Amino acid sequence: MTIDAGPSSGDEVASSFLSALDRMGIYVSPSGHRAVHKPLLVLLMLARVQQLRRVRASFDEIEEPLEHLIAEFGRTSATRHRAHYPFWYLKSDGFWTVDSDDALDFREGKSEPKVTALRKLGVTGGFSEPVGSRLLSDDGLIRDAAMRVLRNAFPETRYLDVINAVGLQLSVELAATRRDSAFRREVLRAYNARCGVCGYSGRLGLQPVGIEAAHIRWVCFGGPNELPNGIALCSLHHKLFDAGVFTVSSSNRRLLVSPHFDGADPVTAWLVNAAASKGCLIAPLRVHEHPGESFPGLARKRSVRLRSSVGTPTEAAREG
Numbered sequence: 001m002t003i004d005a006g007p008s009s010g011d012e013v014a015s016s017f018l019s020a021l022d023r024m025g026i027y028v029s030p031s032g033h034r035a036v037h038k039p040l041l042v043l044l045m046l047a048r049v050q051q052l053r054r055v056r057a058s059f060d061e062i063e064e065p066l067e068h069l070i071a072e073f074g075r076t077s078a079t080r081h082r083a084h085y086p087f088w089y090l091k092s093d094g095f096w097t098v099d100s101d102d103a104l105d106f107r108e109g110k111s112e113p114k115v116t117a118l119r120k121l122g123v124t125g126g127f128s129e130p131v132g133s134r135l136l137s138d139d140g141l142i143r144d145a146a147m148r149v150l151r152n153a154f155p156e157t158r159y160l161d162v163i164n165a166v167g168l169q170l171s172v173e174l175a176a177t178r179r180d181s182a183f184r185r186e187v188l189r190a191y192n193a194r195c196g197v198c199g200y201s202g203r204l205g206l207q208p209v210g211i212e213a214a215h216i217r218w219v220c221f222g223g224p225n226e227l228p229n230g231i232a233l234c235s236l237h238h239k240l241f242d243a244g245v246f247t248v249s250s251s252n253r254r255l256l257v258s259p260h261f262d263g264a265d266p267v268t269a270w271l272v273n274a275a276a277s278k279g280c281l282i283a284p285l286r287v288h289e290h291p292g293e294s295f296p297g298l299a300r301k302r303s304v305r306l307r308s309s310v311g312t313p314t315e316a317a318r319e320g
């Protein structure tokens with residue numbers, strides 16, 4: 001369905017746009033990984049509306065920044081960083097149009113044009129009328145749309161990284177502590193408020209500080225707020241876990257670190273060495289409170305290849 005000007009009021013345009021973002025068609029790999037290409041393109045374009053007051057861009061302008069974003073936050077296979085997939089296929093979501101379709105050369109047997117044609121012809125894409133106009137006159141809609149996309153595609157620990165990388169000015173209200181308070185309480189109790197990786201258990205007075213309840217399968221991908229889907233991690237290890245730096249083998253809870261994780265400091269070295277010396281997750285005492293083997297955020301085999309750079313979890317690192 002296309003959002004068209006017609007007799008719609010601005011408010012109807014805004015609410016149709018937000019609904020269309022919720023329904024945005026996302027490529028899902030056979031192992032259940034959801035591509036972040038379209039969400040990143042929408043966020044990049046929202047940042048351009050906010051900062052440059054422009055609702056459309058030539059493919060040339062956004063190809064490089066979008067491919068960098070996909071490399072940073074998406075899956076790592078080089079062939080899949082291509083910016084032209086979302087640039088083209090976002091057309092089917094009702095709020096995006098691409099100009100000069102007619103002159104485009106298509107790849108044989110494919111429904112998307114050749115990337116060279118998009119560059120050569122200076123093809124532009126962007127928010128359709130009236131969504132673009134509404135975005136230009138309503139900063140609140142930019143914020144609401146960006147939050148909608150973030151919530152549907154990324155875990156909260158990644159929000160600020162994504163916002164900064166796309167260049168949005170956005171103050172984010174993180175709902176996790178409120179929404180997941182029972183989950184957090186349960187996970188911290190089971191792990192005795194210790195990080196399952198490094199054992200950190202700092203408290204300020206009686207309150208644990210810097211300890212969080214990480215979801216193995218993210219809530220935005222249908223992960224439940226239940227103990228077997230949780231691990232207590234310190235803030236640093238939570239962030240590294242969500243970024244795909246390390247995972248845990250579901251069969252023996254061994255730590256598996258990405259071969260591309262590197263750094264010249266003792267904290268990085270500690271994690272790399274812990275994995276090399278067959279270190280394991282510090283699991284709860286009770287077996288029934290251990291991370292569930294069925295959650296695809298854990299690696300099933302010791303030999304599983306970890307993703308090659310940080311970003312959202314891939315089927316290799318987080319979905320086994």
Ligand SMILES: [Zn+2]
Nearest residue numbers: 195198234237
């Ligand atoms: Zn830790």
